[in-house]
Amino acid sequence: MAERDFRKKRLDRGIKARSDTIFAVASTKEILYLLAPRFVPVAILLLLPLFLESYWNKVLVYACIYGLLALSWDFLASCGLFSLGQSLFFGLGAYIAGALNYYFHLPTVVTIPVATLAGGVLCAALLSPVMRLRGVYFAMVTLMLPLLLMKVVETTGVFGGTHGLSSLAGFPHEMLAIYLAIIGFLVCLFLFRRIMNADYGLILRAIRDDDRSVMSGGINIYWRKSQALFIAGAAGSFAGALMTHHYQFVGMSTFALDYSILPVAAVALGGPGTFAGAALGSMILVPLSEALRALGGLRIAIYCGILIVSIILLPEGFFHYLARKYHQFERIEKIK
C-alpha cells in the first residue's frame, strides 16, 4: 500500500527559446549545461589513447572505424535511404587506397584523401541507378553490391585476388593512426550534425518524409540523394582507407558482411537520427565485443543477447534515453 502514496514526478529542465536558431543563455551554469554533454565525451575520447595499452588502442581505432560506418549509415537513413551495404563504402575506400599505394607507390597523405573522395564518387555512381528504389529494395541492392564486388575480386584475381595486397605503407607512428581515426570520427560526427541542422539537411530529411512534396517545391531530389550518397560514401571510404594503412594490408574481407551489419546494430543500440546515437552505439558495441573475446565461441551468442535485450528494453536507443534523462528532473513526491 505504501507505493500508492508516492509517485515519481518528472519535470523538463530544458532551456526554452521561441526560435531554434536563437539561444537565450543567462548564466555560466546554463552554458555549462549546454556544452558539457558535447565537450566531456570529446575530451575523454581525445585523452583516452594516452592511458590505454597498445591492445586497447587498437580496439579504439576499430571503434572509430565502425563509428564512421555507423555515422555514414545514419546519414543515409536521415534522407530515407536504408542501406545494408556499408561494407561497399568501406571496401571501395580500402581498395582504392591500397591499389594507389601498391601499384603507384603513393604515400598515405595522398592515398587517404584520394580514396575518401574517389570512394564517395564511386559510391554515388554505383548506387545512383537504384536511388529511385526505396526502403527494402534499396537495402537489398546495397546488400548485394559488396558481395558482387567480393566475388569479382575472388574469381578474376584483380587487386591480388584472394591474397589481397600486402606490405603497404603504414603510419610512421601508432599514435598517428589512432588520432587520425579519432579526429576523423569526431569531425564526421559534428559535421554531419551541422549539415543535418542546416537548411541542406532539412531538405534531406524532408525527402525521407515526403519526396513528392519536396519535388513540388522544385527540388531535384535525385541530385540531392546522390550528394548524400557521396557524403556518406566518403565517410565510409575514409574509414576503409584508414584501415588499409593501419594494417598495411587490404583484402576481400573488407567487403565482408560484418562491416554492413555491425554499423546498423550500433545505430539500433545508440538510437538513430542524431548521429550521437550512432557514435555512442559503436563506442559501446566494439569494446564490448572485444571484452567478450575471452569467452570464445559463446561471445557471439552473449553479444546478440545483449543487443536483443537492449533493443527490446530501449527501442528509442541509448542516446535518446540519456538525453531525456539529462533534460529532466525526477523526484518522488507524496500524493496528497
Place this chain on the structure above:
Amino acid sequence: MTTSSNEPILRVERLKKNFGGVLAVYDVSFELKRGEFLGIIGPNGSGKTTLVNLITGFVRPSGGRVLFKGKNITGKMPYKIADLGIARTFQMVRLFYNLPAYKNLIIPLCSSRVRRMRGGKYGEKDDEAVDLLDDMGFERDSYVPYKQVGTLPHGYLKRLDLARAMALRPELLILDELFSGMSMSEVASTLPLIEKFNREGLTIIMIEHRLKELFRVVDRVLVLNFGEKIAEGTPDEVMAEDEVKKAYLGIDVEIPPDPGTA
C-alpha cells in the same frame, strides 16, 4: 506584355490516362491564356486531381501532350515542371508536421528556380519564409508561424500549403481543392488573397467543389465527368448545359460509358 501574350501559357492536348482498365482522364484538351483564372469542376472521381497530376508530372500520361509556354513538358519529372514555373497545392496537404510552419517554406526557397528569380543568389530564407506567411495571414508577431505544423488547425495547414506553392514564385498556380475542410470564415479570408494573386498577373487553375465561391472569381470553367470534358465556358454558360445538370444533380442518370469501348 510582349507579343507572346497571345500564345497560351498552358496547352493541354488530348490528354489521356488509364489506370489498368479504368479511364481516369480521357481526351481532355484545353488552353489557358496568361493571367487567366480557370476553374475545374466535376463530381467525385471525375478525374480532376488526376488531370492536375498529369500536368504537374506526378503521373505519366498514357497519351496526349502538355505544353507550357510553348514547351512540351509531357512526362517530365515533377521537380523539372516546378522549376519551369508550375506550382501546385495538394488536396491532402503534404507538409512536414514535425517542423515549425515557416521551416516548411525553406524547401521551395532552396530551389534553383527561386535562386534564378532572385538574380542568382538566395536571400535570408528564414525571414523570407516569415514574410510569405505574413502575406497569407499568419501574423508574424504571433506564435503561429513558429509553431509546429502538427499543432496548427486545418485551415492554417491549407494556407501553409498555398504559401509553399507561392514561395516558388510560380507563373501558373494550380489549387487542388484548397477550400475543402476550411471553415466559412477561412474561405472568406483566403479568397481575396487568391484574387489578388490573379490581379497581379498570376495564371491560376482552381479545382473546387464550393461552386458559389469558385464562380465569383473564375473567368472560365471546365467541367469533367468520368474523365471527359463535358462543358467549357463562363460559369453561367456551363451551368445552363444539360450534361452538367445531369452530372451534378443526377437528373436522368446514365450508365457510365464502358471504359473498354470508350
